[in-house]
Amino acid sequence: xxxxxxxxxxxxxxxxxxxxxxxxxxxxxxxxxxxxxxxxxxxxxxxxxxxxxxxxxxxxxxxxxxxxxxxxxxxxxxxxxxxxxxxxxxxxxxxxxxxxxxxxxxxxxxxxxxxxxxxxxxxxxxxxxxxxxxxxxxxxxxxxxxxxxxxxxxxxxxxxxxxxxxxxxxxxxxxxxxxx
Amino acid sequence: xxxxxxxxxxxxxxxxxxxxxxxxxxxxxxxxxxxxxxxxxxxxxxxxxxxxxxxxxxxxxxxxxxxxxxxxxxxxxxxxxxxxxxxxxxxxxxxxxxxxxxxxxxxxxxxxxxxxxxxxxxxxxxxxxxxxxxxxxxxxxxxxxxxxxxxxxxxxxxxxxxxxxxxxxxxxxxxxxxxx
Numbered sequence: 001x002x003x004x005x006x007x008x009x010x011x012x013x014x015x016x017x018x019x020x021x022x023x024x025x026x027x028x029x030x031x032x033x034x035x036x037x038x039x040x041x042x043x044x045x046x047x048x049x050x051x052x053x054x055x056x057x058x059x060x061x062x063x064x065x066x067x068x069x070x071x072x073x074x075x076x077x078x079x080x081x082x083x084x085x086x087x088x089x090x091x092x093x094x095x096x097x098x099x100x101x102x103x104x105x106x107x108x109x110x111x112x113x114x115x116x117x118x119x120x121x122x123x124x125x126x127x128x129x130x131x132x133x134x135x136x137x138x139x140x141x142x143x144x145x146x147x148x149x150x151x152x153x154x155x156x157x158x159x160x161x162x163x164x165x166x167x168x169x170x171x172x173x174x175x176x177x178x179x180x
Numbered sequence: 181x182x183x184x185x186x187x188x189x190x191x192x193x194x195x196x197x198x199x200x201x202x203x204x205x206x207x208x209x210x211x212x213x214x215x216x217x218x219x220x221x222x223x224x225x226x227x228x229x230x231x232x233x234x235x236x237x238x239x240x241x242x243x244x245x246x247x248x249x250x251x252x253x254x255x256x257x258x259x260x261x262x263x264x265x266x267x268x269x270x271x272x273x274x275x276x277x278x279x280x281x282x283x284x285x286x287x288x289x290x291x292x293x294x295x296x297x298x299x300x301x302x303x304x305x306x307x308x309x310x311x312x313x314x315x316x317x318x319x320x321x322x323x324x325x326x327x328x329x330x331x332x333x334x335x336x337x338x339x340x341x342x343x344x345x346x347x348x349x350x351x352x353x354x355x356x357x358x359x360x
Contacts, residue, residue, distance in 0.1 A: 064296035116244035120358040
């Protein structure tokens with residue numbers, strides 16, 4: 001009887017410890033501005049919590065099957081390197097391509113008196129390039145990741161890398177800084 | 181004779197004081213990161229020295245006679261108000277519309293295997309809206325200015341204001357914040 005009681009106490013205690021442990025981990029993850037595993041992208045890359053505050057590198061419109069309008073943002077290290085023309089980009093550089101569906105704006109067209117205005121609709125996804133010349137040596141020193149609604153998508157970094165090879169001379173970065 | 185000499189001394193002294201005064205003013209203006217008068221836009225608005233570092237509100241493409249691709253940036257106050265949905269925008273808000281000519285990218289098209297990519301070419305101009313509900317009461321609480329290559333263009337704020345009137349309910353701001 002005593003033995004059964006001790007066993008029961010141990011089991012209950014183990015469950016309590018387990019539940020509390022999971023709760024604490026979740027709280028800690030939330031404090032760090034990170035959700036649990038779905039936010040860890042390919043190559044262990046997470047969506048930086050403040051990437052939406054980063055300065056603008058440039059803008060673009062991809063027609064065709066993308067049909068998006070996009071902004072390329074960079075962390076401080078990226079922007080400094082861009083402005084200095086520093087190549088290769090230093091380790092720690094992160095470049096974010098943020099995109100939205102490309103939609104006409106009736107409201108703007110009315111003001112201009114003709115159909116000419118296209119704006120950002122619903123967000124599509126966010127793609128990151130993270131520079132770490134050792135960690136990502138196999139893909140030109142860049143890690144690649146993609147997030148949709150904040151959740152990581154499966155990405156084939158080797159495929160990303162092969163598309164970026166034509167601009168190897170610019171450290172695999174297509175987008176040039178747009179001065180104003 | 182003495183009187184003519186004194187007059188000459190006074191005239192020379194006045195010229196020296198004048199020249200030194202102008203030089204000092206120019207030096208002071210340069211120290212403040214401001215050129216002389218050409219950088220003061222309509223309504224006394226200057227191009228904020230770090231506007232290019234501001235966070236992104238959204239992006240757009242204006243076809244037609246504009247034929248540009250543009251980014252709308254906001255100072256910290258603007259971005260905070262946008263994210264909170266705060267209307268009207270508080271005094272001190274500055275919103276910058278930065279635009280570049282809309283050009284196809286042969287380099288990108290080659291990678292995608294078809295003509296679909298449009299990027300930022302040469303900068304066109306930068307337009308600012310500066311919120312000061314008292315100073316700019318006559319134009320809905322917003323001052324309007326435009327800069328080309330860093331130099332202020334003449335702007336008819338009343339004309340700007342009349343075009344922005346249709347979005348009075350959004351405090352005269354067309355562009356909505358693009359979450360990602």
